[in-house]
Amino acid sequence: MKHLLLGDEAIAQGAIDAGLSGVYAYPGTPSTEVTEYIQLKAKHLHCRWAANEKTAMEAALGMSYMGKRALVCMKHVGMNVCADAFMNAAITGVNGGLIVLAADDPSMHSSQNEQDSRFYAKFAMIPCLEPCNQQQAYDMMAYGFDLSEKLRTPILLRVTTRMAHSRAVVNTLDTPRPQNELSMPENVNHFILLPAFAKRNYAELVAAQPTFVAHSEQDGQNVYTRGTFPQKAIVTTGIGYNYLMENYDASMGCSILRITQYPLPAALIGQMVKDGAKEILVIEEGQPVVEELLRGMVPSDIVIKGRLTGDLPRMGELSPDCVRKAIGLDALPVHEPEAIVVGRPPALCQGCGHRDMYTALNEVAREYPNPRIFGDIGCYTLGALSPFHAIHACVEMGASVTMAKGAADAGQHPAIAVIGDSTFTHSGMTGLLDCVNANANVVVLISDNLTTGMTGGQDSAGTGRLEQICTGLGVDPAHVRVVVPLPKNMDEIKNVLREEIDYAGTSVVIARRECIQTLKRHLKAAKKS
Amino acid sequence: MKKDIILAGVGGQGILSIATVIGEAALQEGLYLKQAEVHGMSQRGGDVQSNLRLSSEPIMSDLIPKGGADLIISLEPMEALRYVEYLAPDGWIVTSCVPFLNIPNYPELETVLNRIKAYEHHVLLDVETLAKEAGAPAQAANMVLLGAAIPMLGIEHDKMIDGVKRVFARKGEAVVETNVKAVETGYAFSVR
Numbered sequence: 049m050k051h052l053l054l055g056d057e058a059i060a061q062g063a064i065d066a067g068l069s070g071v072y073a074y075p076g077t078p079s080t081e082v083t084e085y086i087q088l089k090a091k092h093l094h095c096r097w098a099a100n101e102k103t104a105m106e107a108a109l110g111m112s113y114m115g116k117r118a119l120v121c122m123k124h125v126g127m128n129v130c131a132d133a134f135m136n137a138a139i140t141g142v143n144g145g146l147i148v149l150a151a152d153d154p155s156m157h158s159s160q161n162e163q164d165s166r167f168y169a170k171f172a173m174i175p176c177l178e179p180c181n182q183q184q185a186y187d188m189m190a191y192g193f194d195l196s197e198k199l200r201t202p203i204l205l206r207v208t209t210r211m212a213h214s215r216a217v218v219n220t221l222d223t224p225r226p227q228n229e230l231s232m233p234e235n236v237n238h239f240i241l242l243p244a245f246a247k248r249n250y251a252e253l254v255a256a257q258p259t260f261v262a263h264s265e266q267d268g269q270n271v272y273t274r275g276t277f278p279q280k281a282i283v284t285t286g287i288g289y290n291y292l293m294e295n296y297d298a299s300m301g302c303s304i305l306r307i308t309q310y311p312l313p314a315a316l317i318g319q320m321v322k323d324g325a326k327e328i329l330v331i332e333e334g335q336p337v338v339e340e341l342l343r344g345m346v347p348s349d350i351v352i353k354g355r356l357t358g359d360l361p362r363m364g365e366l367s368p369d370c371v372r373k374a375i376g377l378d379a380l381p382v383h384e385p386e387a388i389v390v391g392r393p394p395a396l397c398q399g400c401g402h403r404d405m406y407t408a409l410n411e412v413a414r415e416y417p418n419p420r421i422f423g424d425i426g427c428y429t430l431g432a433l434s435p436f437h438a439i440h441a442c443v444e445m446g447a448s449v450t451m452a453k454g455a456a457d458a459g460q461h462p463a464i465a466v467i468g469d470s471t472f473t474h475s476g477m478t479g480l481l482d483c484v485n486a487n488a489n490v491v492v493l494i495s496d497n498l499t500t501g502m503t504g505g506q507d508s509a510g511t512g513r514l515e516q517i518c519t520g521l522g523v524d525p526a527h528v529r530v531v532v533p534l535p536k537n538m539d540e541i542k543n544v545l546r547e548e549i550d551y552a553g554t555s556v557v558i559a560r561r562e563c564i565q566t567l568k569r570h571l572k573a574a575k576k577s
Numbered sequence: 578m579k580k581d582i583i584l585a586g587v588g589g590q591g592i593l594s595i596a597t598v599i600g601e602a603a604l605q606e607g608l609y610l611k612q613a614e615v616h617g618m619s620q621r622g623g624d625v626q627s628n629l630r631l632s633s634e635p636i637m638s639d640l641i642p643k644g645g646a647d648l649i650i651s652l653e654p655m656e657a658l659r660y661v662e663y664l665a666p667d668g669w670i671v672t673s674c675v676p677f678l679n680i681p682n683y684p685e686l687e688t689v690l691n692r693i694k695a696y697e698h699h700v701l702l703d704v705e706t707l708a709k710e711a712g713a714p715a716q717a718a719n720m721v722l723l724g725a726a727i728p729m730l731g732i733e734h735d736k737m738i739d740g741v742k743r744v745f746a747r748k749g750e751a752v753v754e755t756n757v758k759a760v761e762t763g764y765a766f767s768v769r
Contacts, residue, residue: 052600052610077616081616157615158616210613210640213613213616215600215610215612216609216611217609217610287639289637290639291637293638294637294638295642367640367642368640368641368645369643379643380642380643380644380645380665382643382663383644383661383666383696384661384662385661386658386659388655388684388689388692389655389658389659390655390683390684391624392587392623392656392680393680394622394623395621395623395679397621397622434681
């Protein structure tokens, strides 16, 4: 069958058709649509959102332990959250096929860094797949699950924003492969990482490396084509191939190595050198991973060009334009940019509860000589911009709570954390426990819009239970306050904030009002039924 | 046949619905298609664009090269100008003339419109008023814009109307009729 699918959707459909039993994920741009698609098209599979990427990774490993195929999805920075589970899943190995999808965001369209997840695959010493188009993304799910079960290792599937969020026609199977039956691991000790067992597992993983390379060389995912002028060679990874082909003229005669599977195919690179390569241009999306690795793989007199040499930009995603320049072609004639155009940054929606929360917070904070407000990851990070300029830090999921604690420990008052409900249950709860144990003088302001808003309104793990969670962690119930962020409640909100800032201990203020985007959706659905 | 189209607007205006209809018609024609979208943070009232590529031959890049776009379709006049570097020298700009004012430093509208008029191939229209005149709700303004772009799309008018009908079919006969009317209004404006 033919379908018009986003890269993310092709991955999801590929997983469903490859006998998937469950997807585990926390929403994060550009990965969110994989899980949403499975929730829409295959409700019978496990597809409920996880509290964070680590719980997702661990649950998926548990499903794999029982012999079933599992998929974990996250944005690149989610890899940091699940790294403990991910790295050690490489040591345990798998029973049922296990694919970890990391969606990288070079150019930081919706992210705070552009870390390249391929480093994680190399770090964990497991194979990595990086499809070059939507069709290959679909096909690679069946291939990846088979490979995972054959090699008894998790597989990292790495995509980037343009792959995840671009649509193309994908041919899909008519009949999906059935799910695996429940089955215990052959050797349970593989999953018990006592040092004595772990050493054995690690030795096996090290010994398996040549096999991983052989699959990269022989399974057809990496394709080498000798050119008529093989002194010049080009290595592409993932969607870098498309930007090359957009511009490439066959008369250039370069040898081309298209990489979509790692570890690097040493034999194909060797062949490229043997065919006479004197200069190799590396076109890869993300950090210069292959460019650096190649330097240790080919004779030192071969010139390697790429992001490190300035032939391609050191930062940001690739484009057909920068690749065109890198292969020595003149730019197309263009219109001059219009000087009159000004920036239009994103902003909090009109009517959003975060707005009223920030209005109140700003007015109260101004009453103190040197307030510090530690923000977190979500729509409310936009409180850093005009007109609020309300936050003084934003680093990673959950950091608001613990950075406010550290600041309070250092002597800062008031030290205030602003965190969303979903981010709080993702990574804020453990930090709040630290605050409680130290009776840190902080106010944790949970801006609760009952959803994971920034990624489009997915379920939030603690909805309806935030007060119990906070008191359960040990916050004095008298200092767990709830307000409704609306202009008419401004005086009340400000009074509550003042009282809790002046209280010398850990307090939580929950500003609760539904996200207006999900509210609109709910009202529309109610009108229909 | 090869058409590279940049769809532009402000997050929430509905540029992806335009892409959906063009995509539906293109697939029926047996064309290859690639469409890069913007999801995530920028959707909150920021500038958004989508690269839509149609071709009778396989398409490689998901992104349109600078100087390569045959057409910019924009729901907002300044947003149309944001992407002129991507427009081919003989490319078309089809844009709404109604500004979306959610920033304090929006340039003088008359200057913006004059800049658009400086391009030889442009269609400038008030999609909201035209939608109203067609008896369609404000949400159908994007379909008026789509109608105005039909002559430059390389897909026949009737095939595009069929696409609109198929895309909106599940929303009922009345919605189909309103949207077809909106598209026809834009088309009539463009070819008059």
